[in-house]
Amino acid sequence: MxxxxxxxLKTKAVPARxxxxKNIQDLLIALDDxxxxxxxAEEIGRLVRLSPKRRAAIANTITKCANIIKNQPNEIPTCVDVIEMCTELLEIADRKSPVDGFPFxxxxMEIRERIFALMINNVFRTKSVLPASNRPGPCKCPRFDRDNTFQTTQMKDLKRIFGPNLITLEFYRVFFRTKTFRFRCPCELRSHLTNNNIxxxxxxxxxxxxxxxxAAKTFQLLKSVPKLKSLGIVISRLTYIHLNERSAxxxxxxxxxxxxxxLGDVLGLDELLEIRGLNQVEVMIxxxxxxxxxxxEMDRANLLDLLSSRLTQPKEYDNDVEL
Ligand SMILES: [Zn+2]
Known part of the structure; x- marks a missing residue:
């Protein structure tokens, strides 16, 4: 010993005198252990760091001993011992952890992806995500309310949790692969595709x-999105406003x-029909x-027929690729 x-200290009845x-007694017992x-040392560090009351108890005990020293010189050796034990506790608590974070x-890779998937599903409980627009842009399409957007508080916190490093990159890779991304108009989709490489x-x-x-430029761009497997087209009255060049x-x-x-005269249809290699096509109202x-409804059903028959054809049969 x-x-x-x-x-x-106990044999000298110090705790009572x-x-x-209790807080400081628990800590001193832990120091003995x-x-x-x-x-x-990690455990001691946790005991001190996790409770502000325990840390305060250390400071109070040091002050108390300093006062005792002034009035009772015969207690000096014991007080010095207590003060030294207190400073040792503080020193251990403030010591930097030997492991600098978890070696993620x-x-x-499979486990990392699984962890990311769990995090993603915890933040976005729905299957689809609406990317929030950073800047309004020139687009005049109607702005509908949005929820469950891309830049949620949790997503903004990611950079702080992971830092601007490989983990963030890998997280986004998993994120973009697993969720469905909904865009309110082709202008918005085009802006995201051109500004976000991941x-x-x-x-x-x-x-x-x-x-x-x-619509035409965006669908043209969609043709070169390398991993695109599923495309959903939503039609509404707004779809019929812009005609393709010839029809206009x-x-x-x-x-x-x-x-x-x-619908056959609408801007973008020709470019839509050029897309290949999808597994799934949906058309919704x-x-x-x-x-x-x-x-x-008739247009929806017919467009679905038309798109399904062409967009799911393999990319190899595309004339442009064969060139
Ligand atoms: Zn728009």
């Missing part, structure tokens, strides 16, 4: 409401023939609050 120990509270080798990258390289499932002046020209000469816009109407 070392000279300085809680056991020795000095009025040491540490000296005996039954608990490690030593885990096999999204472009990894996204597998996209749902987009077909509307606006950027014809409409200006033959307005009566274009009294009712046909937008919710009535977002311009969807049951009169689009």
């Amino acid at each position: 070392p000279l300085k120990s809680f056991y020795t 000095y009025g040491l509270n 540490h000296h005996n080798g039954s608990i490690d 990258f030593r885990l096999p 999204l472009f390289d990894n996204v597998r499932k996209i749902v987009v409401q077909w509307s606006g002046p950027e 020209l014809m409409k200006s000469y033959f307005p009566l023939a274009y009294k009712n816009t046909r 937008a919710h009535s609050s977002r311009g969807g109407t049951q009169s689009n």
Whole structure:
């Protein structure tokens, strides 16, 4: 038993005479255990760090001993012992942990991906995610309310948890592969695809409401999204506003023939039909609050037929790839 120990203090009735509270007594007992080798420094550190009251008890005990020294010189050796034990406790508690974080990258890739998937599902309980737009942009498409967006508080915290390093990159890779990303218009989708390389390289499932002046360029771009496997097209009244170049020209000469816009004349259809290599194609009617109407049902069913028959063909048969 070392000279300085809680056991020795107890034989001199120090806890009672000095009025040491339970918090400091527990810590001094833990320090004895540490000296005996039954608990490690980490454990002492946790005991002190996890309770502000325990840390305060150490400071109070030091002050108490300093006052005793002033009035009772015969207690000096004992007080010095107590003060030294207290400073040792503080020193152990403030010692930097020998392991600088958990060695996450030593885990096999499958386990890491599984952990990321659990984190992702914890943050986003739904299957689909709506990316929040960072900047408003020139797009005039209607802005519907959004929830469950991409930049949630938890997602913003990620950088602080992981740091701007490989883990963040790997996390996003898993994130973009597992979730379905919904976009309110092709302009928004195009902006995300051009500004976010990790999204472009990894996204597998996209749902987009077909509307606006950027539909052709966006669907053209979708053709080169390397891992895209599932595409959902949402049609609404807004879909019929922008015509492709030829139809727009014809409409200006033959307005009566274009009294009712046909889906085949809509901007973007030609580019949509060029996409290949998908496993799944869906066509949906937008919710009535977002311009969807049951009169689009025929178009929905026919478009689904048309897209399914072409977009699921393998990429090899695409003329552009063969060049
Ligand atoms: Zn738009």
